[in-house]
Amino acid sequence: MSGHLIGAFLEMMSAERGAAKNTIDAYQRDLTDYAAYLQRHEASLMTAGREHVAAYLDRLKNEGLSASSSARRLSAIRQFHKFLCADALRGDDPTRIVASPKARRALPKVLSIAEVDKLLTTAEAEANAGGTRYRRAAALRLYVLLELLYATGMRVSELVSLKRSAVMRDASFLTITGKGSKQRVVPVNDRARDAVRTYIETLPPGPYLFPANGAEGYVSRQVFARDLKGLAGRAGISSARVAPHVLRHAFASHLLHGGADLRVVQMLLGHADISTTQIYTHVLDEKLRTLVETHHPLAEG
Secondary structure, three states, X not given: OHHHHHHHHHHHHHHOOOOOHHHHHHHHHHHHHHHHHHHHOOOOOOOOOHHHHHHHHHHHHHOOOOHHHHHHHHHHHHHHXXXXXXXXOOOOOOOOOOOOOXXXXXXXXXXXXXXXXXXXXXXXXXXXXXXXXXXXXXXXXXXXXXXXXXXXXXXXXXXXXOEHHHEEOOOOEEEEEOHHHOEEEEEOOHHHHHXXXXXXXXXXXXXXXXXXXXXXXXXXXXXXXHHXXXXXXXXXXXXXXXXXXXXXXXXXXXXXXXXXXXXXXXXXXXXXXXXXXXXXXXXHHHHHHHHHHHHOOOOOO
């Protein structure tokens, strides 16, 4: 019986939805495994309830199947049961309120405050060193890019494309154009502000804060990433751990560690949804754990 139902579903997927052979084969494997599980637990494709579907997903998890693979299997099972309902073979859909397995988001790589300081110190020293005019200009540009990135937590795409008109109130604030052309105003600390002031005086006329000769008119993300990795090596930090987005993570994590409100960090980063910012709450979790261990009256001293 189960083979017949699965065959009818696969035929529909092929004929009506034009599913590719690889997709059909994957559905067949997934549904055959699901049907075999149900049979071992005295159920069938026609009688399975929500508890059977949830138990099947638990089995997949216990077997070490990734959340993404489990979610793919649930998708196949969900579509199959919708097919049964659509053809009036079943009156209910046991997958209707089963939550899809979600992969746990990996924590972002974060540099320590000391490591960021080492990067900034090295970049500043190179910007103030001698050398050819081109070398000095490139070193100063890298230093200012780095200062602004760590001072504001901008996305690298927002940073490299900054226009001079974005610099407000004597370089104390920046107007950043983010995703969906939404603008936000962020403060700039004294160190970054002074770096921008010095840097602007060296620029020829033009619209961009970080001009370049390419088609876009400003320095590319790839060039900045390459230069930043080179700087990391010279600062004694593994280049594999350093990239522009890592400085954005450091900005957010260090702010939260220092006591900043999550909503403020959300605004500064330009996140539309605070759930995106919550990836950084591991910093707060660690801080709270340390606080309890240090100050709880029954903590071991």
